[in-house]
Amino acid sequence: MSLEAIRYRRGSLQILNQLLLPQQSLYEEISSVRQGWEAIRAMKVRGAPAIAIVGCLSLAVELHNRGDAGQSVCDLEHWVLDSLSYLVSARPTAVNMARAAQELGRFVCQEAKCEGATTKRLQESVINWAETMLEKDLKDNRSIGDHGAHHLLQHVGPGKVTVLTHCNTGSLATSGYGTALGVIRSLHAMGRLEHVYCTETRPYNQGARLTAYELVYEQIPATLIADSMASVTMKEKKVSAVFVGADRVVANGDTANKVGTYQLAIAAKYHGIPFYVAAPSTSCDLSLEHGGQIVIEERPCQELTDVNGMRVAAPGIGVWNPAFDVCPHDLITGGIVTEFGVFAPAELQAALTQASNKKGTR
DSSP, X not given: OOOOSEEEETXXXXXXOTTSTTTOOOEEEOOSHHXXXXXXXXXXXXXXXXXXXXXXXHHHHHHHHHTTTTOOHHHHHHHHHHHHHHHHTTSTTOHHHHHHHHHHHHHHHHHHHSTTOOHHHHHHXXXXXXXXXXXXXXXXXXXXXXXXXXXXXXXXXXXXXXXXXXXXXXXXXXXXXXXXXXXXXXXXXXXXXXXXXXXXXXXTTHIIIIIHHHHHHTTOOEEEEOGGGHHHHHHHTTOOEEEEOOSEEETTSOEEEETTHHHHHHHHHHTTOOEEEEOOGGGEETTOSSGGGSOOOBOXXXXXXXXXXEEOSOTTOOOOOBSEEEEXXXXXXXXXXXXTEEEOXXXXXXXXXXXXXXXHHO
């Protein structure tokens, strides 16, 4: 059974505080939009899909527990739209929350204009929308895992594979199963996974704290390496492929992911190792033409200078701490893995547009 980053039932939302892992597993109650924003900003919950799910479910829980509060339909509509804008501001690079806010916002405006609309009906519609989002993410994750595993195996032939991954892209970053780590789970379930190498992922150590935790929990054969060991690992350990996630994929196939991804892609190309990006279509932002247009979040300097609240860097040193880097599309040699299949970066926009059109005609 996969780990749960999110526990939800109507009127109640709990998140696993990932800042405390692996030493402590503590679920914290999220009962309001403000608490959802704070948990996302502090990285108690992280991973682009999970950010959007927690954001929308925090809104759903607050709506359920507050009742109609004497609001008109118009007042409730504006409150939902303002809450969504606020949630997007917590971590702007991850596009899933922005897309969810846009889609839910449109839905709310349409519902508010329906004949016979009431505050109670609008509340119920918003809650149902958020709950459906949670269910869809889990289904999409499993599809991503299967598509990525089969694509790799078709290209490497018989035998087992060794995979290198970065950051955390598993159950802790999604509703469950994961994206890049979901591919690894699928390979393991098929009996085709030899070994996984996961990077520590400095400065926040998502690989050492979270990915390693998931791999040990599920008894998947794995080894932790320092970020600076990636190239020599590719050379010495017969790595078959690199799988990473993405917080935003733009129209030309450039991707923003945890800082350190770019250098992995360069090293993989040098060693002739296929480099895959695994992400749901909700992480794809076709409104941006290229990666240079992605806003990159910068995190507090203490994340780099301190460890567990203790200063380790020399006082007075300057710090640059971007949370993400952009991987150019021509380095994504394996493909971009979505719930619809695996596509070359140049094929992605057309494939997603076609999938969206099919969905719209049903």
